[in-house]
Amino acid sequence: MTSDADPVLSASTARDRIASGALSCTALAGHCLARIEAREAEIQAWTHCDPQSVLKAARRLDGASAQGPLHGLPVGIKDLFDTHDMPTGYGSPIYAGHTPASDAAAVALIRRAGGLVMGKTVTTEFAFFNPGKTRNPHNRAHTPGGSSSGSAAAVAAGEVPLAIGTQTAGSIIRPASFCGIVGYKPTYGWITPAGVKTAAWSLDTVGVFAADVPGAALLGSVLSGRDLTAAAQAPSPPRFGFCRTPQWDAASPATRAACDTAIERIAAAGGDVEIVTLPAVFDELLAAQETVMAFEAARCLAFERDRHGAQVSDRLASLLEHGATISADTYQAALGLAARCRTALADCLTDVTVLLAPSAPGEAPLATEGTGDPVFNRIWTLLGVPCVNVPGMTGPNGLPVGIQLIGDANADAALLQAAQWLSEAFENPPSTA
Template structure:
């Protein structure tokens, strides 16, 4: 994989020009993407900036995020050839930081669960996850150092876990979702994929102009609460092993680690997540569902058909539960710095029929808290399995620092 932080260091030291760095990514995409299929379209003549912290950094943009110079087709025939007149604000934030848009990465249709044809670079017989399939795969295959994805249920953290890359779902609305095809305005969150946690910190800091996100040389040993989300069901053996290994590594490195039980209202929030998601989806996709229903892929169409009876009263009740759960969760962080839990039930499922199960992700999306995937274990077949580090809302710097602590602790095992 390509380290964003290392590229920045080499460019700053004049060891590598921005043009040469972009050329390396273009060559890597040329070599890899015929097999992996991570890109739906590419920039024909990528513009290389000579200034900005992300100069020389090639970025993939999930194809539900609007770009003025490339089509935005949202994984759907309904939008074939659609070209917005303006870039989404988050794309402009990248450009202002000097990044070069390499192309649009594959997405499941409207970021739901109908799979793409993208292959997992770690094992081509297994899914890369979804809905940010192409973004995770492009980084994992060493094509680009940074990619944008989105998460409504688990679509950043889960594909990162399956492909063995670092990823952050930041605090809700740290990155703007204007110009991103909406599925659920309460849940949709823009996130980042990169080779390692330090690379995520460098990327997010540059995009947001937040120097506090940059990693310190020394990392304080965090207080970690391990949560197993029993209400979401048992993990697969590989998922359990990843959490066990990460917990052991953190303890050996000096972290204070203890198991925590989540309050009942938080478990209830996990249960009502689909109500919020699907009620809002019916509004967000109302035009597509009414005028192009037959062109909507089968799994999404079936979900919309099944949930037409959701009432405003159901939605309002779910919102009240979510608000109470966020307050209860915030109190847990009085006693610990971060939570550690599963990124996915286990390794990537075999075949491309499923993008994986978001049951260990969806709660944290609803809570709006920052989550970072850290690769922790390699299961049979060379399949990575991750864990996620979760911090208090707004403490993205703390989430990244603790995740780097876990990442470095795992490297020393």
């Protein structure tokens, strides 16, 4: 039996140990199952995990002649992704007991690469804001964030080295910040959402959670078909642009202090930071994201609203009702603003490698207050640009506070390289002697 104090095994370390013969797939699966057994009553990250099926699959991997890039690595699957051999409930009682006929594409790719699907992790209702049962591993009185709550909490608790989730507003970066792990939201469209319950087709982005940047790059490589693993090495300091965003007033003292500390660590490690101010056209972008999300959600969930309205939460029902009142012209205007801002963002990134901004307003709020505000994530999701949460700092309550890095579209490799460089700067603070 493992204990809560055991160190979290990173995906890269586990992969290397399996490849060398020092660790079997079955032993790693047993380690993760023991952690789940030890902490599930407290954290409640899973909707489905069958230990016997997991161990049977691990033994098959131990007997396989070929090893894929994820060989034997346990992966948590957000319960928004279809799985042919496990229930898929999308966080809603409407789909209780539902088992799809096939896997989502991302799940199939994980299996093809030798990944061990550990089970299904908790999602909020259809990936929107109605909280699930999961609690923050650092303090169970607090939320892990949403909507990818179970995936983030499972990785943070060391129950799996890797997990997948989705982001429509802030559902990769915010829970990664609250749980103190790496969250990587790739460029929109880099990972196919086929087989994922659609919340808003212009926004939904499949992303990954890991204990460190190399782990996120590894899983991102498998799912995107692009080799990002070399990007997890950081041979030279990137150029950072500190961007407060138009939402800076929402930043708590903890987040402002984290940004200041990040800038200090960058400078001490030999990096450069300059202030980047977004042009005025960005001022209405957050409202545009809310418009697009509501308009598309009202259409994506039309069946559930019309046929099972009594089983839709009041908060989601209100969003869908609002979305149904938005005109097509208003929706198109929001998409047009996003297109103009994408062009303007490319200009902002001319002299810097990545932008540095808050991941969330502050530490994770109490679970009774909801899943937290995606105010610092919405605009980047609408723009479809890649983002990474870099953990490493804590707030006044001892809970994690992350830093968000944002890259230009399709510049994911450079973004991950910058995230690794910043991670190393956090791990090796300057001496005060």
